[in-house]
Amino acid sequence: MLYLASQSPRRRQLLEQIGVDFRTVDVEVPEQRALAESPREYVSRVAREKALAGLAALSDAGAVVLGADTEVVLDDEVFGKPADAADAAAMLRRLSGRVHEVISTVWLISHKGEWSDTSVSRVRMPELDAATIKAYIATGEAFGKAGAYAIQGHGAKLIEHLDGSHSGVMGLPIFETARLLRAHALITA
Structure with a gap:
């Protein structure tokens, strides 16, 4: 059985979108970057720790746990x-007015x-004036999102160009996730 070590509604939605059968397991993992850790190492470590915490919380010997983390880097x-x-x-x-990266890593862990x-996307925002920023924050979408925006909602209006994975920027890179799930016979198509 596949378990998602996340309470993120976006991650649940993305897995459901591709027809994956899964359950969720709630985990608490500190998200603090170590001094010498690169952004990519940090994102990978946090995603792995989420999956490990999920596996530790389950008594299902056949459990496969998916952990993911996504961060905006500038x-x-x-x-x-x-x-x-x-x-x-x-x-x-x-x-x-800058191009930033969105790093999204997925770990599958079992016994x-x-x-x-990992998916790395490059995102360009246009110059944002104070009124645009204030109006966007008033939507409430900025909260609980890395980088203070949600590409799947009103935040799409803030994205001038995306080179990479739309779903990765949302929080779960579907192509990479599906590839891992297929490789371990958790999905067929």
Whole structure:
């Protein structure tokens, strides 16, 4: 049985979209980047720790746990979820007129082994004026999202160009996830 180590409605929606049968397992994993850790290493470690925590919480010997993490990166700085409206506005001002990366890593972990894959997308935002930032934050979408935006909602209006995975920017790169699931006979198509 496949378990998703996440309560993210976006990740659940994306798995459901491709017809995956799964259950969720709630995990709490600290998301703090180590000093010498690269953004890519950080995202991979957090995703792996989520999957490991999920596996540890289950008594199902045949469980396969999917853990994922997605972060926005600009100039080697990881933009997590904003603490409040001021933090969200500061993030969006920094991303304004720039190209940033969105790193999304998926881990599958069972008692038989561990496998992972990563998607790196490049996203360009146009210059955002103060009124646009304020209006976007007022939608409420900025909260609980890495980089303070949600590409699947009103945040799509903030994206000038995407080179990479739309679903990866949402929080679960479907191509990479499906490839892992197929490789381990968890889906057929």
